Amino acid sequence: MYKIMMFSGGVYKFNELKELTQDIGGFILQEMVMQMETMLHLAFPAEEEKVIRNKVKEVGGKLIELPLAGAEIMIVVPSLGRHHAVDPMCDVAEFLRRKGAITNMMGLTRGVGKRIAQMKVEEKRIIEECDAAVFIFGNFKECIEDKKRICDDLEVPYIIVGGPPEMDLPHYVGNIGRRTERMKRKHEIASLEKMVEGLRAELDVRRREIEEDPLAASPLFLKELIDMTIPPKPGEEFSTIIHLDGLRVKLEPGEEEQIRNIEIGNRKLSDICEIKKSLYEGYLLKILPEAETGSVF
Amino acid sequence: MEVKVEGGDEFANASYSRICQNIFREVGLHSNVDNVYLFCDPSEHVFVISVKIGRVPSPITVNDMTLRGDNRLKITDEKYAPKLLALLWDKFDDRVKQLSRLEITVDVDAKEMEKLMKMVVYEPREDLNVRILDAVDRILPEGARVRYPLPSSGRVTIIASENPISDEWKKRVEDMVAELEKGGTVRCIR
Numbered sequence: 001m002y003k004i005m006m007f008s009g010g011v012y013k014f015n016e017l018k019e020l021t022q023d024i025g026g027f028i029l030q031e032m033v034m035q036m037e038t039m040l041h042l043a044f045p046a047e048e049e050k051v052i053r054n055k056v057k058e059v060g061g062k063l064i065e066l067p068l069a070g071a072e073i074m075i076v077v078p079s080l081g082r083h084h085a086v087d088p089m090c091d092v093a094e095f096l097r098r099k100g101a102i103t104n105m106m107g108l109t110r111g112v113g114k115r116i117a118q119m120k121v122e123e124k125r126i127i128e129e130c131d132a133a134v135f136i137f138g139n140f141k142e143c144i145e146d147k148k149r150i151c152d153d154l155e156v157p158y159i160i161v162g163g164p165p166e167m168d169l170p171h172y173v174g175n176i177g178r179r180t181e182r183m184k185r186k187h188e189i190a191s192l193e194k195m196v197e198g199l200r201a202e203l204d205v206r207r208r209e210i211e212e213d214p215l216a217a218s219p220l221f222l223k224e225l226i227d228m229t230i231p232p233k234p235g236e237e238f239s240t241i242i243h244l245d246g247l248r249v250k251l252e253p254g255e256e257e258q259i260r261n262i263e264i265g266n267r268k269l270s271d272i273c274e275i276k277k278s279l280y281e282g283y284l285l286k287i288l289p290e291a292e293t294g295s296v297f
Numbered sequence: 298m299e300v301k302v303e304g305g306d307e308f309a310n311a312s313y314s315r316i317c318q319n320i321f322r323e324v325g326l327h328s329n330v331d332n333v334y335l336f337c338d339p340s341e342h343v344f345v346i347s348v349k350i351g352r353v354p355s356p357i358t359v360n361d362m363t364l365r366g367d368n369r370l371k372i373t374d375e376k377y378a379p380k381l382l383a384l385l386w387d388k389f390d391d392r393v394k395q396l397s398r399l400e401i402t403v404d405v406d407a408k409e410m411e412k413l414m415k416m417v418v419y420e421p422r423e424d425l426n427v428r429i430l431d432a433v434d435r436i437l438p439e440g441a442r443v444r445y446p447l448p449s450s451g452r453v454t455i456i457a458s459e460n461p462i463s464d465e466w467k468k469r470v471e472d473m474v475a476e477l478e479k480g481g482t483v484r485c486i487r
Binding site: 140163180 | 459
């Protein structure tokens, strides 16, 4: 079981931290060096946390928990109009990114209103490509109660956020409704924290399921192999996005075959993954459980 | 600007009151609107907004936004610069030269220059309704696309819903506007 954390500190000896992470069987997921500041997203075996903490202490820096790391989350708003953007849509997205998630934003074609609100089948499929979804609804209790029906059939974990502080709804977090100012006050940050906690709880259920029925290979390991086969293009960010049980890979035409033939132990990638074109972006790799594929080594 | 929101629960009323204040400030109408009354009925999905137009600022003349020095004009408020240039080019054609971002020369005699200084660059009254309607559009929930405007002088009133607006609602809102016009306290129209 890998743990994903963020290192934030100076450039002093940070290469040693990178090497140590790789030595203990970990991965560097993201790396950003801004003059004298560095930011690293590290994935390492959970039992080696102490080793990493000691090294971080030595080089001077902070190790920050990323509760949503390794998950791609879709933020769904009724429309992409200025009623929802930039606040609270971007506030929510930014906060989730700070907690380690990769976020996408989506405005529904016919998501506005109460009775007339609906979600298209294609939109539902796009949302289900991600690990979880956050639905941002408005400030009226009656509307949220009615509109929650559009999320009922979703097969991925989701959270509904809205204005009313308390509502008798499952997966609901209040105080994040329609607004025209940025969420930066203490009580607003507390509401966003509550939303992250809700998402974390939902994702933890899925993580436990995966732990009980382990995947043929870790998505982190596959990302490393894919990045070695098809190096990220210059200036391209997140060419490979990690999901809880797979990956989203952005490929050029013709590169799909290369991906299929990547060797993992005594298998090919296509043997242990379901590969399909994403409706949204790139290709989706869903890693099959080891029980189904057998051991790759 | 006074804002009153009624009809929803306590939280919705407070949040929409804040939304109204912020949006009118954003579109620059905060001081041109006397009061705003918003009625929300989320269960029937009917929203009524009534905006009482207040004092409109006086027209902006060339004198208000430039400093004069012989034939030279120095723009002091760049916000109106495109409108000023369009006006001058229209009137004086190639006798107008823009020397730098904020400097203009106009090849005219002193008498004409006097006249020029009094010319109106921007009349806020012209686009007042458009700006109010823009603000109203931003305030009302996006799903309430069926709109019914109630004409009255000095006031913009709009009923909005996602369903066809019934005659009963129209009548109720007409009564409400009449009450507002009388200047009495607004009563919840539910």
